[in-house]
Amino acid sequence: MPEGILSLVEEIERLAAYDGPWRTLRGEAGALRRAAAELRERMDRLDDVLIVALVGGSGVGKSTLLNAIAGDQIAETSEMRPCTAVPMIYHPPGARLDFDTSNAGRESWKSVPRSALEHLILIDTPDSDTIVREHREAVIRTLEKCDLIIMCGSQEKYLDEATWSLLRPLRGERAIVCVETKAVGHASIREHWLARLREAGIEATAYFRVHALHTLDRKLAGVEEEIPAQPEYDFPDLDRFLRRELTRERIARIKRSNVTGLIRRITQRLAARAGEHAPEIERLRVLIRETDTAIACACHDYLRVRVFAAPHLWMHALDREISLRAKGLMGMLYRVVEWLRSLPARLPPLFSWGVLRDTTGRGAIALLRNDAEGEEADLVSPTLRAIYDDERAKISLAFTQAGFDPPDPAQSVELFQQTLNARLASALGGPVRERVLRAARLLTSWPLTILADAPLLAFLGYAGWKAVYTYFRSPLLPTAFFVHSGAVFGILLGTELFFMTLAVRGFAAMARRGGLRDLKRAVHAPGLGLRLEREVVEDAAKQMEAIQRLAARFEALLQ
Secondary structure: OOHHHHHHHHHHHHHHOOOOOEHHHHHHHHHHHHHHHHHHHHHHOOOOOEEEEEEOOOOOOHHHHHHHHHOOOOOOOOOOOOOOOOOEEEOOOOOOOOOOOEEOOEEOOEEEOOOOOOOEEEEEOOOOOOOOHHHHHHHHHHHHHOOEEEEEEOOOOOOOHHHHHHHHHHOOOOEEEEEEOEOEOOEOOHHHHHHHHHHOOOOEEEEEEEEHHHHHHHHHOOOOOOOOOOOOEOHHHHHHHHHHHOOHHHHHHHHHHHHHHHHHHHHHHHHHHHHHHHHHHHHHHHHHHHHHHHHHHHHHHHHHHHHHOOHHHHHHHHHHHHHHHOOHHHHHHHHHHHHHHOHHHHOOOOOOOHHHOOHHHHHHHHHHOOOHHHHHOOOOOHHHHHHHHHHHHHHHHHHHHOOEOOOOHHHHHHHHHHHHHHHHHHHHHHHHHHHHHHHHHHHOOHHHHHHHHHHHHHHHHHHHHHHHHHHHHOOOOOHHHHHHHHHHHHHHHHHHHHHHHHHHHHHHHHHHHHHHHHHHHHHHOOOOOOHHHHHHHHHHHHHHHHHHHHHHHHHHHHO
């Protein structure tokens, strides 16, 4: 057997082992396993004897034909009623028989080990048009084992549907020879029979017109020559075909052809099933992309409005970084103001409204502040999980309708939560935080610190010089001087604090706009949700591609 055929069988066995969520292929797995086992069995018997089954309706002369070939009355015959209740195996002594010879205590096969046909096993089957279920099942078991079918018919019965219904599934998988068993005169059913077979897609490799009863009578009488009064027609040709033309080489070709036919049926059936479901898989792919985009848009809108658009988040994050780096008089003053302004955030049991009540907001603040709790913060609030679950439920119905087992909802939601958490943590702890840090470093740099403290220090210097100078040169300064100086100093502090607050707000707004761009890139990146659903569809597409490759490789081997 060529290596290419062996690799095809291995691929069929791999497909037969499929136990995934695609119900279509899973439904084919049982038939594929049986077909793969049959292929292995037939490949193991390529050098063994040829198993020939005699098949036909009641009264067509199957048993008589077997007796005529054997030259002895080994099978009971009758013109009026069925006589073969179980298959009779006529085989050379010592031949390997892989047949079950018992059936729950009842005989299911009869064996006659004295055939002179060295390379053949002949099996006389029960009538294929029987109403006895056990007899029909015996015919089916025989056809599963045989390599060549001798289809027996007479002028009265050769087109019975019961027989043809057993042979149609084996088209291309078994070699078929037609034998007209009760030939009379010159009238023949040959052309009509072969034409009807071709219409049914069955091609006979040979046709013999015999009179089996005349041949049996001659052999039982011990006469070597054909009796002119009892013509046997093509029986000498049939005898020569069985004894001489079915050489080991031809038997091997028949067996290989049967293996090829079985593979053809498997690949054609799989390719047809894959072709039927290809549009469904493509529709699911499109639906997953659209649903994933809808989930990303819904999550982005929620985060943008509830978290990223909240000034508390950005001001709080930037104030925190500025307070850690603040220098000089204005820095110290701003640190005190920031502490007072962030006091509600430090008392969550009393002040837990807005963004601070939302788990995503609290986690975002922790990440922007680079707090240790930010590493384990859950950024996916129940609202976000509900958004995802609503969209996932819609696609679950589409999966069921397309013939797939939907993934576990809890596991799907858990994977979405992990993915969104990772993306938000990467964005907030990465580029978004870096923008806040750059703004804080700029606002607390030494040039800006000196520039902010210069008016205050200059005024303090002037007021101090004035007070000392007046103390030694003239009477003490009036109280109004100190009141006016304090008022001016307060105005300077308030003005600088006001402009610094405006600067912080401006930089916080710029950080927020940049953060929104980072958020959009993070959330809208492909594969936010439906990872399990996508894996199911892609695995089905992979199996479909494997089926298509299997069919293409088989066709290439035939060329």
